[in-house]
Amino acid sequence: MALAYPFSAIVGQDDMKRALLIASVDQEVGGVLVFGDRGTGKSTAIRALAALMPKMDVVGGCPYNCAPDAERPGLCAQCRPGEDAGKEKVRSEPMPVVDLPLGATEDRVIGALDLERALRDGEKAFEPGLLARAHRGFLYIDEVNLLEDHIVDALLDVAASGENVVEREGLSIRHPARFVLVGSGNPEEGELRPQLLDRFGLSVDVATPTELTSRISIVRSRDEFDRDRAAFIKRFQRKEGKVRKQIQNAREHLGEVELPDSVVELAARLCIALGTDGLRGELTLIRAARALAALEGAKEVTSEHLQTVAPLVLRHRLRRDPLDEAGSGARITRAMEELFAA
Incomplete structure (x- = not known):
């Protein structure tokens, strides 16, 4: 591999x-x-x-990676209660x-x-x-x-x-x-x-980086990686461990992050201002903001989390406006400035 x-x-x-x-x-x-x-x-x-x-725990012998503690709707036919096929001991898989x-x-x-x-x-x-x-x-x-x-x-x-x-x-x-x-x-x-x-x-x-120092840094790093991959990976082993731990902690504490009503209201107001269709925009906004808060170790979602994820969530959900030459990113920024400044 x-x-x-x-x-x-x-x-x-x-x-x-x-x-x-x-x-x-x-x-x-x-x-x-x-x-x-x-x-x-x-x-x-x-x-x-x-x-x-x-790594994740899976039911031994299951071809669908079923989780041992999953509820019935999340299990395949052979892993549901009353079925014996494939129910070997739990194993850990990447x-x-x-x-x-x-x-x-x-x-x-x-x-x-x-x-x-x-x-x-x-x-x-x-x-x-x-x-x-x-x-x-x-x-x-x-x-x-x-x-x-x-x-x-x-x-x-x-x-x-x-x-x-x-x-x-x-x-x-x-x-x-x-x-x-x-x-x-x-x-x-x-x-x-x-x-x-x-x-x-x-x-x-x-986009392709336009800053000279960034381009040089990227080219040098990639060249070092291609020449000796094992040594390059070893150099970043500690940093990789920190990011892995950050992901694990965030996944474990995601359900504990509180979502204030004021943040939900801001998400709804932003989507209304941008004219997004349906409610998927709001739902994704608050979920992404909560995940970001968990990554940062915060106990509750703030308006800053919402502002950070808004361009990622809403950029591709906006209708094209032929009378507005600004891109979707600029429209989101403008709407956030008006909303959060109020």
Whole structure:
């Protein structure tokens, strides 16, 4: 297995790193979309975060990574009460990070009939797909804007329900499929379908650094990593440990972070001012703000947390205004200045 570039060694791109950390603390935030120029560290950051994630307990023999303490709706058929199949002792596994390649077939993504067992034993059996492997982990799609429509449709169904339903070749299978959806791409190569865009909780635009010292630092670090990966990773071992501990503490104390009514009101006022559709904007705002507060070790969410995450949450949820030449980021900043100054 190739060694991943250390997350703490990434220079700049603070919004992207913050968004990924927030999504790693609370899966309910809804995933991260990273759009920007080629060669700006999008894939590097995502794979680096995966190496930081703590291990998780899974039911032994379960192909869907079911948690031993999960309630019935969050368990597959063989792990539900009364079923003995697959109930071996609990084991600890790395959090899955599954790549969904652009050329993947629908059968490979959602699962299909296990042809080998069908031909060998004459029995119908289900072969889990990428969505099953990604349960309780990350599903990463590079060049997400180039994904084929029928794969996008499958992802939308699962993202909405948290369950993968397969009805084909005489099979009728349901299994849990909850994961953090992470996508990256270059907007010059095509736009993302609005339905899928709305499923991402956070959106980040990354650009090529223009500051000379930053570019030199990035090039030197990458060159050192490529020449001796083990030595480079060892240099950042302590920093990586701190970030890993920060994520673990935030996940453990997320439920203890208080959410004042005043912050919820500010979130609602901001979404009203920007004219966002539905209530997903407010819900994601308060969840992301709570996750950020947990990362910082705060006991309650503040307006500062809300202001920090607002551009990440709302940038991709605004309707295009042909009469306003300012980008979505500028519109959010303007609305926050008017709201929080009042």
